[in-house]
Amino acid sequence: MEQVFGNVALACGLIIALGAIGACIGISLMGGKYLEASARQPELMNELQVKMFILAGLIDAAFIIGTGIAVWFAISTFLK
Amino acid sequence: MATGHEAATSAPNAGEYVLHHLGNLNSSGHPQTSMVDFSIINYDTVFFSSVLGVIGLFLLWRVARVATSGVPGRAQAALEILIEMVGNQAKAIVHNEQSRKFVAPLALTVFVWVFLMNSMDFLPVDLLPFLWQTLTGNPHAYLRVVPTADLNGTLGLSVGVLLLCFFYNIKIKGLGGWIHELFTAPFGNHPLLYLPNFVMQLIEFTAKTVSHGMRLFGNMYAGELLFLLIALMGMAFPSMSPFGGSLLWLGHLVTGTLWALFHIFIVVLQAFIFMMLTLVYLGQAHESH
Numbered sequence: 005m006e007q008v009f010g011n012v013a014l015a016c017g018l019i020i021a022l023g024a025i026g027a028c029i030g031i032s033l034m035g036g037k038y039l040e041a042s043a044r045q046p047e048l049m050n051e052l053q054v055k056m057f058i059l060a061g062l063i064d065a066a067f068i069i070g071t072g073i074a075v076w077f078a079i080s081t082f083l084k
Numbered sequence: 085m086a087t088g089h090e091a092a093t094s095a096p097n098a099g100e101y102v103l104h105h106l107g108n109l110n111s112s113g114h115p116q117t118s119m120v121d122f123s124i125i126n127y128d129t130v131f132f133s134s135v136l137g138v139i140g141l142f143l144l145w146r147v148a149r150v151a152t153s154g155v156p157g158r159a160q161a162a163l164e165i166l167i168e169m170v171g172n173q174a175k176a177i178v179h180n181e182q183s184r185k186f187v188a189p190l191a192l193t194v195f196v197w198v199f200l201m202n203s204m205d206f207l208p209v210d211l212l213p214f215l216w217q218t219l220t221g222n223p224h225a226y227l228r229v230v231p232t233a234d235l236n237g238t239l240g241l242s243v244g245v246l247l248l249c250f251f252y253n254i255k256i257k258g259l260g261g262w263i264h265e266l267f268t269a270p271f272g273n274h275p276l277l278y279l280p281n282f283v284m285q286l287i288e289f290t291a292k293t294v295s296h297g298m299r300l301f302g303n304m305y306a307g308e309l310l311f312l313l314i315a316l317m318g319m320a321f322p323s324m325s326p327f328g329g330s331l332l333w334l335g336h337l338v339t340g341t342l343w344a345l346f347h348i349f350i351v352v353l354q355a356f357i358f359m360m361l362t363l364v365y366l367g368q369a370h371e372s373h
Contacts (some may be wrong), residue, residue: 005208044360045195052222057353057356058353058357058360060353061350061353061354061356062299062357064297064303065299065303067300068302068303068306068307069298069299069301069302069306070301070302071306072305072309073256073302074301074306075306075309075313076106076309079099079102079103079106079309080103
């Protein structure tokens with residue numbers, strides 16, 4: 005059973021870590037482009053900001069779902 | 085799964101505490117064990133979502149009833165901003181004047197309702213369960229207060245949107261036109277492509293609906309879990325602690341405050357995204373390929 009718990013712990017770590025990498029890269033790409041775009045056309049800043057937040061929510065979703073599932077695995081196995 | 089009987093013997097450990105908080109008050113009386121079980125009804129999700137829906141409608145109705153064309157009060161101004169925001173989004177996405185009469189108020193209702201349901205996260209995680217346990221006299225009674233942190237709640241909403249998509253597909257294109265589109269889009273009109281087209285359409289509808297519900301659920305569930313884990317740190321308060329008199333409860337104050345502040349942002353954002361996706365999907369039902 006200990007080995008299973010160990011594997012689950014590793015799996016949870018991987019789920020969160022890989023998801024975090026993806027979400028961070030996505031957010032940083034989008035944030036960078038947003039800053040570039042609003043430096044080029046400051047009058048579009050407000051309009052773009054709304055769209056950026058929507059996309060931030062979409063990008064974060066997969067990561068947060070992954071985190072939720074990983075924590076669920078964790079508390080239903082080795083944290084129990 | 086930790087049942088109430090196991091936990092009765094001693095103070096709950098971390099896992100039992102969290103698991104107990106993730107058990108719904110349902111018709112079977114103990115937490116659901118299988119992934120899918122249609123015989124179980126989660127009473128708490130049904131109750132809180134209905135109550136919050138009524139509260140939301142009542143607030144909107146109260147403000148609308150005393151609305152004036154003169155100088156608006158603060159409540160009316162706030163509601164006007166909200167209605168204008170939703171109305172503009174609806175105008176940009178759904179290009180059918182007739183449908184917008186229903187779709188725009190629907191989007192407003194969805195936004196307010198989902199926002200209120202998400203906001204239940206701001207109540208202390210133990211407050212309502214503790215009151216419920218005191219009220220029923222059963223220290224192991226289950227209760228979950230965030231309807232959107234229950235997959236049944238969010239998928240119920242997204243299936244509702246899916247049915248509306250079907251309705252508008254049939255209404256705009258006619259039943260024949262829609263069936264024609266199911267078999268000829270997205271690849272093209274050729275007998276060999278009928279089956280791939282239909283499979284693609286099925287996948288599209290399934291993916292849209294599942295991701296619509298899962299996105300909201302995932303965010304709220306993860307948020308609730310983090311609140312529970314943060315609450316565990318608070319259990320380290322010296323007088324009530326199985327962990328000894330450590331300073332972990334200070335961490336509870338700091339991280340709890342930070343996460344609650346960040347969660348305000350997530351709650352609004354996810355309600356907004358849910359509304360936007362509802363509009364987008366209904367808008368897609370109006371466009372023919």
